[in-house]
Amino acid sequence: MGTHVIKMPDIGEGIAEVELAQWHVKVGDLVVEDQVLADVMTDKAMVDIPSPVHGKVLSLGGQPGEVMAVGSILISIEVEGAGNLKASDQLVKEPAPIKEAAPAVAAPKVETAPVVESKPAAACRPAPQAPVARDADERPLASPAVRKHALDLGIQLRLVQGSGPAGRILHEDLDAYLAQGTQNARSGSAPSGYAQRHDEEQIPVIGMRRKIAQRMQEATQRAAHFSYVEEIDVTAVEELRAHLNEKHGATRGKLTLLPFLVRALVVALRDFPQINARYDDEAQVITRHGAVHVGVATQSDVGLMVPVVRHAEARSLWDSAAEISRLATAARSGKAARDELSGSTITLTSLGALGGIVSTPVLNLPEVAIVGVNKIVERPMVIKGQIVVRKMMNLSSSFDHRVVDGMDAALFIQAIRGLLEQPASLFVE
Structure with missing residues (x-):
């Protein structure tokens, strides 16, 4: 087995660095060729970074919201054969799996034994949360796979609290929502619209939202x-x-x-x-x-x-x-x-x-x-x-x-x- 290193590509237009907006995979995932690994944000658009190989994700080179230089290591993937890792390349130290990463697309098995990390169940999913009040026409952030999962479970996404970047709803959030419903049913209680709330949520300003904020501020300051x-x-x-x-x-x-x-x-x-x-x-x-x-x-x-x-x-x-x-x-x-x-x-x-x-x-x-x-x-x-x-x-x-x-x-x-x-x-x- 070898290691294939994918570096931040040169997107053109003289861009020297880009912002890592979102991961679509996590350490240990199996990926296939052309599967989208990450989204990166330039001054003008969101760009998908696809995988050129089949393999298993070994390490991720940054966190969502991090600004990365063109040519820096984005991700390393274990592949059959020698891979492309050179002695001069420095692999990024494997970080803990990123909690906010979206679930990976299902991929064919690579002929390697998958590594399964043992973790406490509480570390794998967010704590149960009460339903969120959103407008009926508000479209919460969620991947197509999450939307289909919610439809199969009969869950209205607008009632689910998202724990991903910018409030994106993950599969784990659907599980937490179901768990909260079960707990309420057992206790005979239900969330009240008049109950006091003390929860708060911090949303990192990254990706497209950061670019929009920068452009709006620049426009109002300069024009x-x-x-x-x-x-x-x-x-x-x-x-x-x-x-x-x-x-x-x-x-x-x-x-x-x-x-x-x-x-x-x-x-x-x-x-x-x-x-x-x-x-x-x-x-x-x-x-x-x-x-x-x-x-x-x-x-x-x-x-x-x-x-x-x-x-x-x-x-x-x-x-x-x-x-x-x-x-x-x-x-x-x-x-x-x-x-x-x-x-x-x-x-x-x-x-x-x-x-x-x-x-x-x-x-x-x-x-x-x-x-x-x-x-x-x-x-x-x-x-x-x-x-x-x-x-x-x-x-x-x-x-x-x-x-x-x-x-x-x-x-x-x-x-x-x-x-x-x-x-x-x-x-x-």
């Missing part, structure tokens, strides 16, 4: 934010959307409002090139872009990501809709490539039905504008002296005042308003 809110009557564009979906939805796909907003951005930016720009404040250079690369803010299990619809100026409504859907799916599943998460020239952000009345979105540096979409509500409006019910929506947008003047920002949003209220003008050349 001179100002926001502008305008009310838009979207009755006509919503009628057009419903008509197109009825006529072409079965063959071309259903349209949401987002492709219309992307089209409105494209048309309005023709008259406001200073807004489709990126500002390098260190070099003191503003770059105005002819291409409109629209970042679409997307919520995922690991936090906010901004995949990019490239060359929106050359896309039809259905082309934009398909690309938005593809990118959102990739971002939520963690499969978006690095180049799909960078290079935007303006960002569109929406909270959908939760969009509220007004928001103050934070710029996606180095861009100088972000357009925020609030929810659509029906309200009575006065039109030509008559009170009528219309579908109304606010745009809450933010700009970098170092680059964009207030008048230009207001005129830009008014241009978008005019295009959406008279949607035929979106397609007049």
